Amino acid sequence: MTTRASDALSDSAQTTRQRASAQVEAIAGELEEDIAMGLLHPRERLVEDALMERFDAKRHVVRSALSTLETRGAVERRAHVGALVRSFSAQEVRDLYDVRELVETACARAITTPVPGDQIRPVEDAMHEHEQAVDRGDRRSALRANIRFHELLFGLAPNQFLVESVRRHARMASPIRSLTVVNDRLLERSRDEHRAMVVALREGRTDELVRVCAAHLEPSRDAYLNLLGEL
Structure with missing residues (x-):
């Protein structure tokens, strides 16, 4: 095989992997939205x-998408059952929302205020879209x-590890938050x-x-606890 042919095969394989990766993310994203919307x-x-x-996807692509959602905490796998939308006990809801309040209020407190106009404008744009x-x-x-609003708002904090923790725990709460979307x-x-x-x-x-960020978490937490008969 010539060097040119070998390079062409390598490029083709890389393109195939990139397409598969994009499809995995697209499927995971749509399922995550469906979970957050209560569908x-x-x-x-x-x-x-x-x-x-x-x-219209191959099995390995679907499995990768489900694994992505499992990593994000929105899906769980059970032996002899397969993948399911994650459910939470009342204690798990309280524990998760305790953590969310800790990281989100810490993130809010870390933001230097007042925020200049050029930095706050994208947050305002997302607010208006909502x-x-x-x-x-x-x-x-x-x-x-x-x-988008919350990612932009908390993204104003200088501690990117804290910002990522906010994002990760918010994603984990997708099945809980679904009750407020409707x-x-x-x-x-x-x-x-x-x-x-x-x-x-x-x-x-x-x-x-900080006060409003903490209060903002209450409706989804309380709605899920009420559904469980724990409120």
């Missing part, structure tokens, strides 16, 4: 054959804008709290930012 429920089985048909999606009843767009009253509360966070960032009111 896939805790303890619901994620059947490989059905997912292969839905996404408001508009809530107002028109577009829950999927509201979910995406909500995630509730208009709680979506409106989320919208109002986003506004309060932005005002606190702009005006340099760090204590208020």
Whole structure:
């Protein structure tokens, strides 16, 4: 085989791997959204054959996507059952949200305020996207804008390990947060709290930012505990 032919095969293999990796991430992302929106429920089985048909994907790609979601904490695997949307006990919910409050309030407190206009503008843009999606009843767009808002807000903190911890624990809570995405009253509360966070960032009111960030976690935690009959 010539060097040129060998290079061509190597490039082709790399392109195939990149396409497979992109497909894995796309499938994982769509399933993660479905979980966060309550379209896939805790303890619901994620059947490989059905997912292969839905996404027109090979089995190894679907398995990789499910492994990605397992790593993120949104899916669990059980012997003789397979992959399921993760369910949480009442104590696990309390423990996870204790950790979320610790890391999110620490992240909020680490942000230097007041935040300059050029830095806060992307956060405000995401806030407006969320408001508009809530107002028109577009829950999927509201979910995406909500995630973007929080990633941009907490991304203002200088400690990237703390920022990554916020992101990781928020993803883990996707099955819990699903109960608030379908509730208009709680979506409106989320919208109002986003506004309060932005005002606190702009005006340099760090204590208020920390308070609102902590309160912002309560609805999804309490809704899930109420579902379990533990509230």
